[in-house]
Amino acid sequence: MxxxxxxxxxxxxxxxSILQILLDKAGxxxxxxxxxxxxxxxxxxxxxxLISKLFDNIKTLFQLY
Structure with missing residues (x-):
């Protein structure tokens, strides 16, 4: 990875988180x-x-077409 x-x-x-704090303070x-x-x-x-690449690798590993 x-x-x-x-x-x-x-x-x-x-x-x-910084933007959230700044915007909350500004109302x-x-x-x-x-x-x-x-x-x-x-x-x-x-x-x-990344999850899509993971499933493609699993499909290739187990030769699932």
Missing amino acids: NIDLIFKIASIGILL KEEFAFITTLVGVVIVFGAVIG
């Missing part, structure tokens, strides 16, 4: 929620790509 992906996910989480709770939701979707997109 590529360690860079873990660092990318961690950095997105840190940036989102923009709706924008804070939307930015958190967008960040979760971005991370899920990266993870879904």
Whole structure:
């Protein structure tokens, strides 16, 4: 597994938490929620790509066509 992906996910989480705090303090709770939701979707997109590669590797390993 590529360690860079873990660092990318961690950095997105840190940036989102800082944005969440800043927007909450500014009274923009709706924008804070939307930015958190967008960040979760971005991370899920990266993870879904990895899960797809995993299933392809399993299919190749067991010769399932």
